[in-house]
Amino acid sequence: MARRKKHKQHDEHMDESWLIPYADLLTLLLALFIVLFAMSSVDAVKFQQISKAFNDIFTGGTGVFEFPSPTPEGDPSSSTKEQKSLVGNETKTGNLGESEKKELGQIQQKVKQFIQQNNLTDRLGTALTGEGLLVTIRDNVLFESGSADVRDEDKAVAREISELLVMDPPRSIVISGHTDNVPIYTAKFTSNWDLSVMRAVNFMKILLENPQLNPQWFSAKGFGEFKPIASNATEEGRAKNRRVEILIMPRSQIDQ
Template identity: 65%
Template sequence: MAKRKKHKEHEHIDESWLIPYADLLTLLLALFIVLFASSSVDAKKFQMLSESFNQAFDGGTGVMEYPNPVPENTVSPDDEKQKKVGGLGKQDQKELSEMQKNITQYIEENNLQDKVETVLSGEGLLLRIRDNVLFNSGESEIRPEDQKAAREISQLLVMDLPRNIVISGHTDNVPIKTAEFESNWELSAMRAVNFMKIILENKNLDPRLFSAKGYGEYQPIGANDQVEGRAKNRRVEILVLPQGQKENQMKQ
């Protein structure tokens, strides 16, 4: 019996494999963290992930204890993308400014200062045309006498560097229901399309770069409870986007 007991005292389970196994898990965890940090530099998300792992592993030291994987002064790719989308490059600034100058000259020569305006911003060059410059009330067809003005505007859109152009129709919030239009949606959309058709009679413009849409009453620039505000809201807009930019990129 004594001999058997002595043999039992020397019997044990070899647990030395746990050390390299734990080191391997730590290395794998570090690898996943590095991959995550490389693909997404969102500091807040990283910190949340860090806290979750630390809680799961009861604290400890290592990469998970760093609160921010990106230095304070580092600009993330997302931030850089926003900066590029939100601003104009030098070439864009130069050419769009020249275009704005030509359009402004056209506006002044035709005494349209109170009916047409231009806005140059990081989004691009925006040309706003009051609806009464082109349309009769409640109608979507451009008046024959005003088609010439639309064609002249098309000449101003011919550029050395091609750009995407969005033509949009807008209304006030006064309801409309006629045999032709069920709502302001249809009216605004058809005005944009009909205006674009006149513009694209200019063979120097590429139709692939144009799009048309109707916003109805849902993008007002004036107060709809005032006569003057409603007049501002009834408009057609031409948005000339920065070089290489498309509309869906501008909405990001």
């Protein structure tokens, strides 16, 4: 009877040998989570270092993924619509040195006096920009619609403007023509590019009738409708875009 009781107690004893591998498994899982956490921490540090490097390159002051979109949402032409007309007086000196600002500012004052004396404030304007002094002339001051020939009655204005361009020392001067976006196709002009180029060239020819101006200082460009300063959605905006510009360059930009 004693032996049977002892055997019964042995049968009822619970086997706990499974706890050892279970504990080992938990230890391994804990170690795995620690390693993963450490890896994620290292990656975060590396990401911060990369972000700082990009910030240093772009000098933006924000995170590398925090830069706003370069174009505003909505109407893609909204930035163009918000541009101010250069027919007026503006100052955006950009990279000009102080001496250049002063010298070009003096020339600007002469042009302003000419504009006021001839009651052309709504047709001519000046802007001191990073490229130089920009004088803007509405196309209706010089040309008939669709024509590149300077009107006879406006050649006197062009010749007076040429007097303003006589400078000592001389400066490089760029004449550029611009149009609105209304297509043109005539026997003489197959595109707005053609029209804008010939307007710039023909206006430049009138200026160079002044013997005090050396043609080597001058160049002409045509941009067609591709550099608007106002929205082409309205007649007022299109009128501002139809223009001839005279860019008086800083002396450091004189072609040798």
